[in-house]
Amino acid sequence: MTAARLERRLAELRTARRPALIAYLTIGDPSVEDSLACARAALEAGADVLELGVPFSDPTADGPVIAAAAHRAIQAGGSLRAALRVAEALRRESDAPLVLFTYMNPILAFGERELPSAAVRAGADAALVVDLPPEEGQALRGAAREAELALIPLVAPTTSRERMDHLLAGARGFAYYVSVTGVTGSGDAPLAEAGREAAALQQRSGVPVVVGFGIDTPAKARLAAAAGAAGIVVGTALVRRIAAETSPAARLAAVAELVGALRSALEPA
Amino acid sequence: MTAPAPRPGWFAEFGGRFVAETLVPALAELETAVTSIVPSEDFQREWRELLRTYVGRPTPLTRATRLASRLDPSGEALAALWLKREDLCHTGAHKINNALGQVLLALRLGKQRIIAETGAGQHGVATATACALFGLPCEIYMGELDVERQAPNVSRMRMLGARVRPVASGSRTLKDAMNEALRDWVTHVRTTHYCVGSAAGPHPYPTLVAELQRPIGDEARAQLLAEAGRLPRAVVACVGGGSNAIGMFRAFEADDVALYGVEAAGEGIETGRHAATIGAGRVGVLHGARTLVLADDDGQIVEPHSVSAGLDYPGVGPEHAALARTGRATYLSATDDEALAAVRDVARAEGILIALETAHAFARIGDIARRERARSGAAVHVAVCLSGRGDKDLATLLARGLGDEVAS
Numbered sequence: 001m002t003a004a005r006l007e008r009r010l011a012e013l014r015t016a017r018r019p020a021l022i023a024y025l026t027i028g029d030p031s032v033e034d035s036l037a038c039a040r041a042a043l044e045a046g047a048d049v050l051e052l053g054v055p056f057s058d059p060t061a062d063g064p065v066i067a068a069a070a071h072r073a074i075q076a077g078g079s080l081r082a083a084l085r086v087a088e089a090l091r092r093e094s095d096a097p098l099v100l101f102t103y104m105n106p107i108l109a110f111g112e113r114e115l116p117s118a119a120v121r122a123g124a125d126a127a128l129v130v131d132l133p134p135e136e137g138q139a140l141r142g143a144a145r146e147a148e149l150a151l152i153p154l155v156a157p158t159t160s161r162e163r164m165d166h167l168l169a170g171a172r173g174f175a176y177y178v179s180v181t182g183v184t185g186s187g188d189a190p191l192a193e194a195g196r197e198a199a200a201l202q203q204r205s206g207v208p209v210v211v212g213f214g215i216d217t218p219a220k221a222r223l224a225a226a227a228g229a230a231g232i233v234v235g236t237a238l239v240r241r242i243a244a245e246t247s248p249a250a251r252l253a254a255v256a257e258l259v260g261a262l263r264s265a266l267e268p269a
Numbered sequence: 270m271t272a273p274a275p276r277p278g279w280f281a282e283f284g285g286r287f288v289a290e291t292l293v294p295a296l297a298e299l300e301t302a303v304t305s306i307v308p309s310e311d312f313q314r315e316w317r318e319l320l321r322t323y324v325g326r327p328t329p330l331t332r333a334t335r336l337a338s339r340l341d342p343s344g345e346a347l348a349a350l351w352l353k354r355e356d357l358c359h360t361g362a363h364k365i366n367n368a369l370g371q372v373l374l375a376l377r378l379g380k381q382r383i384i385a386e387t388g389a390g391q392h393g394v395a396t397a398t399a400c401a402l403f404g405l406p407c408e409i410y411m412g413e414l415d416v417e418r419q420a421p422n423v424s425r426m427r428m429l430g431a432r433v434r435p436v437a438s439g440s441r442t443l444k445d446a447m448n449e450a451l452r453d454w455v456t457h458v459r460t461t462h463y464c465v466g467s468a469a470g471p472h473p474y475p476t477l478v479a480e481l482q483r484p485i486g487d488e489a490r491a492q493l494l495a496e497a498g499r500l501p502r503a504v505v506a507c508v509g510g511g512s513n514a515i516g517m518f519r520a521f522e523a524d525d526v527a528l529y530g531v532e533a534a535g536e537g538i539e540t541g542r543h544a545a546t547i548g549a550g551r552v553g554v555l556h557g558a559r560t561l562v563l564a565d566d567d568g569q570i571v572e573p574h575s576v577s578a579g580l581d582y583p584g585v586g587p588e589h590a591a592l593a594r595t596g597r598a599t600y601l602s603a604t605d606d607e608a609l610a611a612v613r614d615v616a617r618a619e620g621i622l623i624a625l626e627t628a629h630a631f632a633r634i635g636d637i638a639r640r641e642r643a644r645s646g647a648a649v650h651v652a653v654c655l656s657g658r659g660d661k662d663l664a665t666l667l668a669r670g671l672g673d674e675v676a677s
């Protein structure tokens with residue numbers, strides 16, 4: 001299981017010629033219970049993989065929407081431990097791959113040697129640490145290898161081709177191509193270009209490469225997928241929808257609607 | 270057995286480069302510039318010429334006789350007190366040494382725009398000044414609380430042509446300004462140089478900023494040898510991110526000289542409302558470096574507090590974390606009230622209005638002198654980095670009742 005579950009699921013999707021739909025949620029916005037319910041709704045509406053966003057007080061790679069969500073989430077009890085509890089609950093009822101999405105500081109507070117096995121015990125398959133380039137975090141990497149927790153590499157438009165290949169060498173699960181030089185929620189991502197880059201990188205490395213940042217409509221999802229991305233990530237758009245609703249039922253409906261629309265857009269023609 | 274060579278950018282277990290992948294190539298480019306351009310004769314000539322003819326370096330070393338006898342009336346502990354006068358730098362603080370160096374570097378890297386964070390506004394003013402001098406557009410991020418409490422520096426930045434961007438998130442102070450500056454940099458990294466204002470942040474910034482601030486200590490050491498005929502027993506500096514302190518310490522690290530950093534204890538460390546990162550922090554990652562940070566058990570950064578905007582920061586440069594860990598330097602703290610009192614004392618004893626940041630260092634001089642006297646058995650010489658002037662703090666000082674006339 002673990003990294004292997006993620007890889008197996010992505011291989012299945014590939015065989016079915018279906019780009020993976022990856023949904024990001026900030027755990028704890030507006031409450032940890034709501035996040036669990038939204039996660040279920042996203043899976044039901046056709047998300048293939050969930051990113052469980054650990055709220056961090058100083059999210060420097062995030063734009064205003066996710067940064068505000070993180071602050072609300074922290075007030076409401078969101079944390080790395082809460083994200084692990086959500087993973088545990090989801091794992092009891094679903095086989096969908098779960099990715100912890102976090103900054104490094106919550107991991108250090110938890111214990112970088114302890115986190116990977118705790119994450120795998122909770123049912124997580126991978127972790128994406130936004131501020132951890134491959135040169136850093138050797139203790140965490142060692143523990144992750146041992147626990148079979150995939151550490152998802154990020155690739156950016158500023159990354160040289162040489163470095164891209166280095167980043168992906170030995171990667172488990174998938175790699176995340178950041179579509180835009182910017183923070184999450186940036187509006188004008190060149191998604192067709194990002195999709196092509198992702199496809200080329202996937203071809204060279206054999207690792208599935210998904211595209212994220214700036215995908216907020218079915219049309220944009222299709223653009224990245226049609227250009228060859230192995231999957232797309234929706235984050236800010238989903239967080240924004242959840243924040244816009246005031247009742248739990250409306251939140252679930254909003255999640256189902258957006259995820260459903262993205263799912264339909266990604267179905268093979 | 271030989272110890273493994275330390276990785277560049279690491280100080281013991283602290284430092285590194287913990288940033289989003291988007292920034293890694295820019296930091297790698299900057300790292301190359303730090304090792305190739307900064308030591309080059311061409312760069313050194315231009316930078317040092319500016320320090321001499323524009324900043325006013327070397328800054329003087331002043332002997333503070335009246336303050337010394339006030340702090341140690343019997344004269345048993347403090348044989349002499351020496352002030353390294355960074356307040357006499359153009360723009361009023363040590364920050365200009367770094368800002369000019371980084372802007373020169375940015376020009377050589379072909380960057381067309383400069384951004385910076387600022388707390389007290391001194392780094393913002395210094396960066397705006399360097400940008401005006403070279404005709405570069407400049408944007409300064411500053412927490413809303415600091416925009417209020419350091420208003421004169423906001424006006425100065427605007428007068429110099431910089432755009433000041435108030436930051437409304439978090440504690441609305443230096444940490445939040447740095448968050449926004451990093452977000453700007455991630456978005457405009459191809460064209461923009463981020464002029465980090467302290468010896469903090471991802472590699473190579475701590476190394477670069479320390480190098481650009483080392484004239485403070487180099488000059489002070491030579492001046493002390495010339496004026497006092499000896500090295501001091503102790504060197505003291507305030508620590509926000511740690512740039513004036515590391516600039517002062519570097520020159521004395523190989524000497525038998527005690528190094529003291531003074532952090533902001535705010536309303537008292539026990540109240541939880543402070544910025545004493547080394548005194549009360551834990552290992553974490555903030556703004557790109559593994560260092561000591563103020564954080565809770567979930568790894569959320571705890572909002573710091575200090576009356577001094579420049580020390581109101583929940584992290585510290587990684588080199589200081591390492592110097593504290595190895596014991597080569599000692600870190601103490603001073604409260605808001607102690608710092609405020611020190612501003613008044615120094616003004617009235619020496620005729621120098623020091624910055625609230627700087628005042629933290631002055632608040633511990635008496636204790637340090639007594640401590641070092643106990644160790645060495647004789648009255649000691651102490652040298653303090655007077656990192657900046659306090660004009661910017663007048664509103665805070667008046668609001669705290671420090672402007673009241675002296676009872677005659």
Ligand SMILES: Cc1ncc(COP(=O)(O)O)c(C=O)c1O
Binds near residue numbers: 468511512656657658
């Ligand atoms: C006069 C002065 N001293 C000290 C500091 C603290 O910074 P650092 O620790 O980098 O010297 C500041 C920062 O704003 C300052 O303005």
